[in-house]
Amino acid sequence: MTLVALVPLFSVIFMLVWRGSKQLSLGVFTELPPTAFEEGGGFGNAIVGTLAIVGIAALISVPFGILGAIYLSEADSENRLARSARFAAKVLSGFPSILAGVFAYGAMVIGARVWGWGGFSAIAGGVALSILMLPMILLTAENALHMVPRRMKEASYGMGATSTQTMLNVTLPTALPGILTGIMLAVARAAGETAPLLFTALFSNYWLMSNGKIDLLQPTASLAVLIYNFSSMPFENQIEMSWAAALVLVLLVLFMNLIGQAVSRRSIRA
Amino acid sequence: MEIPSDETQISRPPTSWEKFADRVFRGLTYVFAWLAVLLVLYIAGQIAYYAWPAIQERGPGFVTGQTWDNNRDVYGILPEIWGTLYSSLLALIVGTSFGVVAAVFLSEGFLGGFLYRVLKIFGCQNHPVLGKLPSFLDSLLKNLIELLAAIPSVVYGLWGIFVVIPLIREPCNWIHEQFGWIPFFGTSLSGPGMLPAAVVLAIMILPTITAISRDALVAVPSKLREAAYGMGATRWEAIVSVIIPTASGAIFGSVVLALGRALGETMALAMLVGNANRISVSLFSPANTLAALLANNFPEAGPKEVAVLMYAALVLLAITLVVNFIGAWLLQRATAGLEGLR
Numbered sequence: 001m002t003l004v005a006l007v008p009l010f011s012v013i014f015m016l017v018w019r020g021s022k023q024l025s026l027g028v029f030t031e032l033p034p035t036a037f038e039e040g041g042g043f044g045n046a047i048v049g050t051l052a053i054v055g056i057a058a059l060i061s062v063p064f065g066i067l068g069a070i071y072l073s074e075a076d077s078e079n080r081l082a083r084s085a086r087f088a089a090k091v092l093s094g095f096p097s098i099l100a101g102v103f104a105y106g107a108m109v110i111g112a113r114v115w116g117w118g119g120f121s122a123i124a125g126g127v128a129l130s131i132l133m134l135p136m137i138l139l140t141a142e143n144a145l146h147m148v149p150r151r152m153k154e155a156s157y158g159m160g161a162t163s164t165q166t167m168l169n170v171t172l173p174t175a176l177p178g179i180l181t182g183i184m185l186a187v188a189r190a191a192g193e194t195a196p197l198l199f200t201a202l203f204s205n206y207w208l209m210s211n212g213k214i215d216l217l218q219p220t221a222s223l224a225v226l227i228y229n230f231s232s233m234p235f236e237n238q239i240e241m242s243w244a245a246a247l248v249l250v251l252l253v254l255f256m257n258l259i260g261q262a263v264s265r266r267s268i269r270a
Numbered sequence: 271m272e273i274p275s276d277e278t279q280i281s282r283p284p285t286s287w288e289k290f291a292d293r294v295f296r297g298l299t300y301v302f303a304w305l306a307v308l309l310v311l312y313i314a315g316q317i318a319y320y321a322w323p324a325i326q327e328r329g330p331g332f333v334t335g336q337t338w339d340n341n342r343d344v345y346g347i348l349p350e351i352w353g354t355l356y357s358s359l360l361a362l363i364v365g366t367s368f369g370v371v372a373a374v375f376l377s378e379g380f381l382g383g384f385l386y387r388v389l390k391i392f393g394c395q396n397h398p399v400l401g402k403l404p405s406f407l408d409s410l411l412k413n414l415i416e417l418l419a420a421i422p423s424v425v426y427g428l429w430g431i432f433v434v435i436p437l438i439r440e441p442c443n444w445i446h447e448q449f450g451w452i453p454f455f456g457t458s459l460s461g462p463g464m465l466p467a468a469v470v471l472a473i474m475i476l477p478t479i480t481a482i483s484r485d486a487l488v489a490v491p492s493k494l495r496e497a498a499y500g501m502g503a504t505r506w507e508a509i510v511s512v513i514i515p516t517a518s519g520a521i522f523g524s525v526v527l528a529l530g531r532a533l534g535e536t537m538a539l540a541m542l543v544g545n546a547n548r549i550s551v552s553l554f555s556p557a558n559t560l561a562a563l564l565a566n567n568f569p570e571a572g573p574k575e576v577a578v579l580m581y582a583a584l585v586l587l588a589i590t591l592v593v594n595f596i597g598a599w600l601l602q603r604a605t606a607g608l609e610g611l612r
Contacts, residue, residue: 015429070299071300074299084307094531094590101564106319159282161284162289163296192422228427254417
């Protein structure tokens with residue numbers, strides 16, 4: 001039965017390589033998506049869009065997660081705030097990803113209209129993904145900070161360092177590989193998420209630019225949404241394109257997972 | 271205090287600037303810990319805020335209504351609630367049986383043990399390269415199962431459309447013709463439907479069940495296993511009547527957590543379930559789920575529909591929160607129960 005459970009995995013990988021590689025060429029990385037009856041084309045804008053959205057999400061969730069984790073790791077076990085923050089992170093990690101999209105839609109797409117901007121944008125997509133990344137980063141970072149031996153911290157305190165100096169110069173560098181693993185896994189998960197992006201970043205057939213400048217406040221393409229949109233189209237070329245995009249997306253996600261695992265293996269040895 | 275000046279001093283008390291920086295930094299971490307708590311409240315509060323007009327206007331009738339019609343301004347999500355629960359339950363039955371068996375297989379090291387015996391026949395179980403093969407294969411198998419979790423759900427959806435549906439359509443329609451009088455097979459499978467969605471969903475929740483169950487099975491103290499062997503139990507008897515019952519709390523917790531994931535899963539279902547607003551026990555009938563409803567209707571929603579969709583999101587939030595609480599509580603109780611056995 002275990003081997004039966006692995007059949008889907010091999011089937012997915014086989015289909016990805018077989019159907020995905022047919023269309024894969026240099027063009028797909030540089031060209032724009034094809035329109036209805038057009039041949040060829042690519043999804044260069046979706047790759048750029050995915051990287052931009054995930055980058056924004058990381059920019060929000062990484063500092064947030066690490067600073068929160070520092071508080072949690074330093075607090076004693078009786079600390080009410082630390083306990084409720086940990087509980088909040090666990091609640092968030094079991095959160096359906098579509099609800100992160102619903103929240104970002106309310107906060108960024110229609111909520112931000114009060115301040116004169118808003119609408120579907122790369123930033124709204126980034127906010128949605130950051131909510132999914134935050135609990136993963138927070139909980140793994142807290143774990144990594146806890147693993148730092150007490151002796152190292154006490155040696156630092158003994159030299160007259162403040163707890164901030166101890167944290168920044170001793171504890172944080174020691175825990176860094178573990179924290180990086182958490183970040184890479186969170187990024188890998190976020191890159192593959194589709195549901196929160198459907199109605200926050202939406203989709204676009206063009207590059208992430210307006211008037212020759214990079215514009216993060218307009219609808220943005222992403223690989224995941226491209227796969228979803230193109231998979232239900234009746235045109236052969238679009239379906240082939242979504243397989244190629246799926247192959248690129250899976251390779252991207254696996255690559256980040258591997259980096260994460262490589263970093264964590266190094267930290268165990270050290 | 272006099273400090274001897276002929277030695278270089280590394281240790282010294284912090285300066286007042288350093289004390290100030292310490293306070294600021296500590297304050298900063300304090301604020302972010304608070305923000306994490308407030309974020310959860312803010313998310314729930316914001317969804318409730320946008321849903322409020324719809325809640326006031328429609329009340330509980332929204333949850334029991336069966337039609338969704340923009341033009342007539344009639345909204346109800348009972349078919350979606352049914353579809354969400356039914357698809358998750360079906361996926362859970364398939365995913366749990368495969369997931370727990372896989373966990374037992376992995377935790378007992380059956381593959382490695384089998385390979386070891388094969389190698390022993392050829393007398394090379396201590397070979398420097400071949401001798402490492404059993405443990406290598408065991409960890410490879412574990413990583414492969416975990417790889418299932420790394421594949422994005424939209425890719426599973428794509429795979430479901432182009433592999434699973436064509437594969438099962440013929441057999442399903444044959445079953446419908448032969449056994450159509452059984453309500454489960456009451457309709458024919460014309461494409462997307464409940465069964466392909468549930469199958470793909472089962473594959474997606476399997477890694478969750480296997481990973482947590484395997485950890486629980488490995489954590490069963492070896493004393494218990496040895497006691498069972500000492501009483502003359504076979505390996506099979508020890509697994510079924512001692513090891514699995516001991517780990518059952520954690521296994522059950524993993525199943526409930528997997529249920530939480532299945533309830534909130536969006537993409538694979540939006541692509542495979544057919545998005546039809548109906549209640550049917552037939553496995554081959556198209557249906558809809560709450561998450562798929564949100565995914566399909568949000569991009570083009572007007573202000574009025576947004577309020578209704580936010581109400582639906584609130585219902586989904588409530589369902590998943592309750593399920594996740596129960597799962598986390600069971601896991602915590604299960605690990606606490608094992609403490610006394612060590």
